[in-house]
Amino acid sequence: MNLQERDKNHLWHPLTQHKLHPDSIAITKAKGCVLIDENGNEYIDAIASWYTCMYGHCNEYITSRVSKQMQKLDQVVFSGFTHEPAIKLSEALIKILPENQNKIFFSDNGSTSVEIGIKMALQYHFNKGEKRNTLIAFEEGFHGDTFGAMSVSGLSVYNGPFEDFFLEVKRIPAPNGENNNEILKYLEDIIVTNNVAGFVYEPLVQGAAAMKMHDAEGLNGILKLCTENNIVTVADEVMTGFGKTGKHFASLHLETKPDIICLSKALTGGLLPMALTTCSQKIYDAFFSDDISKGLFHGHTYSANPLACTAALASIELLQTDGIQENIKIIIASHQDFGNRIQSHPKVKSIRQLGIIFALDLNVEMERYGNLRDKLFKFFMNNGIFLRPLGNTIYIQAPYVITKEQLDKVYQVIEDALEIV
Numbered sequence: 454m455n456l457q458e459r460d461k462n463h464l465w466h467p468l469t470q471h472k473l474h475p476d477s478i479a480i481t482k483a484k485g486c487v488l489i490d491e492n493g494n495e496y497i498d499a500i501a502s503w504y505t506c507m508y509g510h511c512n513e514y515i516t517s518r519v520s521k522q523m524q525k526l527d528q529v530v531f532s533g534f535t536h537e538p539a540i541k542l543s544e545a546l547i548k549i550l551p552e553n554q555n556k557i558f559f560s561d562n563g564s565t566s567v568e569i570g571i572k573m574a575l576q577y578h579f580n581k582g583e584k585r586n587t588l589i590a591f592e593e594g595f596h597g598d599t600f601g602a603m604s605v606s607g608l609s610v611y612n613g614p615f616e617d618f619f620l621e622v623k624r625i626p627a628p629n630g631e632n633n634n635e636i637l638k639y640l641e642d643i644i645v646t647n648n649v650a651g652f653v654y655e656p657l658v659q660g661a662a663a664m665k666m667h668d669a670e671g672l673n674g675i676l677k678l679c680t681e682n683n684i685v686t687v688a689d690e691v692m693t694g695f696g697k698t699g700k701h702f703a704s705l706h707l708e709t710k711p712d713i714i715c716l717s718k719a720l721t722g723g724l725l726p727m728a729l730t731t732c733s734q735k736i737y738d739a740f741f742s743d744d745i746s747k748g749l750f751h752g753h754t755y756s757a758n759p760l761a762c763t764a765a766l767a768s769i770e771l772l773q774t775d776g777i778q779e780n781i782k783i784i785i786a787s788h789q790d791f792g793n794r795i796q797s798h799p800k801v802k803s804i805r806q807l808g809i810i811f812a813l814d815l816n817v818e819m820e821r822y823g824n825l826r827d828k829l830f831k832f833f834m835n836n837g838i839f840l841r842p843l844g845n846t847i848y849i850q851a852p853y854v855i856t857k858e859q860l861d862k863v864y865q866v867i868e869d870a871l872e873i874v
């Protein structure tokens with residue numbers, strides 16, 4: 454029996470209705486931008502395995518650093534203990550994060566980084582003796598699959614069974630330049646009539662909402678109004694972090710800096726799971742007390758795993774190299790050329806781009822997980838490209854190390870796909 458068949462015996466995959474989609478492609482090897490399956494087929498990973506492997510799969514710089522660390526210290530409890538990989542990582546991060554960020558809290562995945570951001574926001578007010586119980590979030594936001602993260606996520610199609618158990622959330626539209634003032638008025642009303650603790654948002658690009666992009670000025674206005682009302686702002690940079698938007702963090706494009714930032718995915722270059730919730734000194738100070746109960750009583754067994762910290766440190770070093778920064782510029786320019794070429798195609802409704810994130814909406818209506826979407830996905834895979842269309846949106850978020858040749862192939866296959874929709 455091959456791997457694909459053996460998989461069916463005991464495995465339950467994420468975001469999968471197994472009755473409709475029984476087959477999973479068995480990947481046996483990955484190198485650079487290429488995934489190889491058990492039959493030897495090769496696929497260019499044009500979404501960097503959910504935006505993680507930005508420096509290429511099995512990147513030798515990262516793997517060799519982790520391999521050395523493995524011989525020295527593998528895992529230790531992070532309550533009452535500390536270690537060099539975590540300390541070095543914190544020092545490297547603080548240098549590149551927005552200047553108001555000063556403290557770093559570890560967890561394991563994007564959802565938990567948001568969960569912690571929400572807890573920090575709620576407890577910040579609680580510790581100050583204020584009972585604020587409402588959160589604000591964008592319509593169609595996506596922040597993960599744990600309860601707090603699901604509560605602030607507006608893409609509720611799959612949250613049905615759980616909605617009765619959610620936190621109190623008021624939703625606002627994302628700013629598009631035309632609705633900026635309207636949103637501010639609406640937000641003012643929400644602030645007056647509710648005890649708002651925090652605003653959780655994906656800055657500038659809402660990934661799961663099919664790479665929906667914001668008007669930066671509009672977002673700035675929202676952040677300013679929140680800050681003026683002492684509403685804790687929580688930037689979910691799980692997807693946008695580490696160079697995707699053309700700057701190290703999306704928040705660096707904005708004037709008003711968030712109180713809290715959530716990070717994961719590209720943090721470790723895709724090698725190991727880890728997440729961070731960073732915050733300003735102001736937030737941290739609200740927890741710093743003689744009273745033990747004012748501390749943040751949240752912790753995961755693998756918090757600050759030394760191997761994951763080492764992978765993250767190596768990844769951040771790579772991000773800052775001239776080579777990667779140059780590649781980012783080349784990808785941005787290539788996407789612009791591709792966008793110009795394709796935008797007048799009759800099957801293309803619109804295109805958008807921020808940094809290396811490129812998205813194209815098709816002129817056809819498609820369900821998020823419908824037949825046409827599946828047909829497109831199969832077409833891409835049959836042509837050696839791993840892309841996951843979101844409804845009628847095709848998007849690219851390729852590793853920074855993608856070659857010109859590979860990128861041209863991705864563009865070509867997308868153009869070819871327009872003929873089958």
Ligand SMILES: Cc1ncc(COP(=O)(O)O)c(C=O)c1O
Pocket residue numbers: 562563564565567595596597598655660661689690691692693717718
């Ligand atoms: C913006 C954003 N936040 C949170 C998450 C959840 O991260 P994870 O899947 O690691 O829990 C995702 C995942 O796609 C995301 O894109």
